[in-house]
Amino acid sequence: MTTDKKLSGAGLRGQVAGQTSLCTVGTQGSGLNYRGYDVDDLADNCIFEEVAHLILKGHLPTQTELDSYRAKLSGLRELPAALKAALELIPADAHPMDVMRTGVSMLGNLEQETSFEQQGDRVDRILALLPAMVVYWYRFAKDGTRTSTDTGAATIGGHFLHMLHGEKPSELHEQVMNVSLILYAEHEFNASTFNGRVAASTLTDIHSVITGAIGTLRGPLHGGANEAAMEMIEQWSSADEAEAAILNKLANKELIMGFGHAVYKERDPRNAIIKKWSEKLAQEVGDEVLYPVSVRCEEVMKREKGMFCNADFFHASAYNFMGIPTGLFTPIFVMSRITGWAAHAFEQRANNRIIRPSAEYTGPEHRKVEPIAERG
Ligand code: COA
DSSP states (O other), X not given: OOSOTTTTTGGGTTOOOOOOSSEEESSSTTSXXXXXXXXHHHHHHOOHHHHHHHHHHXXXXXXXXXXXXXXXXXXXXXXXXXXXXXXXXXXXXXXXXXXXXXXXXXXXXXXXXXXXXXXXXXXXXXXXXXXXXXXXXXXXXXXXXXXXXXXXXXXXXXXXXXXHHXXXXXXXXXXXHHHHHHHHSOOTTOHHHHHHHHHHHTTOOHXXXXXXXXXXXXXXXXXXXXXXXXXXXXXXXXXXXXXXXXXHXXXXXXXXXXXXXXXXXXXXXXXXXXXHHHHHHHHXXXXXXXXXXXXXXXXXXXXXXXXXXOXXXXXXXXXXXXXXXXXXXXXXXXXXXHHHHHHHHHHHHHTOOOOOOOOOOOSOOOOOXXXXXXXX
C-alpha cells in the first residue's frame, strides 16, 4: 500500500460506491436529510417512531399508521426466555456493544429470517428488542436484577430510560431521547452501513447484516466516539483545564474524539441540535463543569484546527446528564441506526449485485514455492 493515504484513495473517500434513495449527507438543505426531509425538521416535529417508519417503510406515517406501528413495536418488547438466559451468561465486564452484537446474533438463531418476505417483521422485532437486550444484561450483570420489559412506555427512548432507571422518565428526557434517536437514524454510506450493505449483497440473513454493522459501529473512529468523548471530557474539572489539555493533545498530534468528519467539511448539522438539548439538560441538573468544558473544547478546536464537533461530541454530556452510564452511549446509537442499516439492506436486496471491488496489488513479484529445505 502506498504510504500517502491522501493520494491512494484510501478509505474510499469521495468515491461513489452505489446508489441510495434514503439519505443525503452534506449536499442538500441543512446538510443531512432522510428521504428528502431535513434532519432538523424531523427532530423538531417528529418522534423517533415516525422517522423509523419513514426510513423503513418509505413515508412519514399518518396518525393511524403511527398508532398501529407503535402498538406493534410495543407488543414486540418481551425478550425470549432463551435470549434472557444467554444474556445472563455474558460476563459483567463485557462491553455493552458486544452484548448487543451477541444478542442480535442469538435472536437470529431463535427467530430466523428464512425468506426476504419476513424482512420487515424481523427488523421491527430487532428494533423493539434492542433497548431491552442491553439494559436487561446491564442490570443483571450489575446487581442481579431481572428487569421487566413491560414499561408501558410510549416511545423507544422512554422505554430504554424506564428500564435503565426503574422509573418513568421525565418528559424532557424522553424528548431528548427522541431527538437523539432521530439524529443517529441514518447517514448514507458510513462505515457500519457500508459493511451492512456488503453483507446484504451476499444475500445473507438480516441478523448477520445487523451483527456485522454493530461490530463496525463499535470502533472509536465511528460510533464509539461518543463514549471516547465522554471519557476525555470527564477528566477535566474546568474549562481552563480542558483548554490546556486539548492544546497539549494537539501538540502531541492526538485525535480529539467527537471532532472531524469524513464527509462534512464545515459543520455537522446534528451538532447544533444536540448541543441545544445538552445545554437544556445542563441547566436542569445545575451542571457547572461538563457543559462549559464541552463548549471550551469546541472553541479551542475551532480556533486551533478549524475543526468542528460531530454528532457524537455533545451527545456525551447530554447522555451523562440523563444518568446514562458511558458504556451504554454507543448502544443507543445502535437502537437508532438499526433503521438505516435495515433500510439499506432492503434497498440492496431489491437491486442486488454482490459488492466485490478490486485491490491494487503491492506484494512480491510472481514466484515459485521453494522446497522447504531451501527456504531461509
Ligand atoms: N482531532 C485531531 N485531528 C484530527 C481529527 C481529530 N478529531 N480528525 C482529523 N484530524 C486530522 C487528521 O489527523 C488529519 O491530519 P493530517 O493531515 O496531519 O494527517 C487531518 O485532520 C485530516 O483528517 P481527515 O482526512 O479529514 O480525516 P478522515 O476523513 O480520515 O477521518 C474521522 C474522519 C471522523 C475518522 C476523523 O476526523 C476522526 O478520527 N475523528 C475522531 C473520531 C470521531 O469523532 N469519530 C466520529 C465520526 S462521526
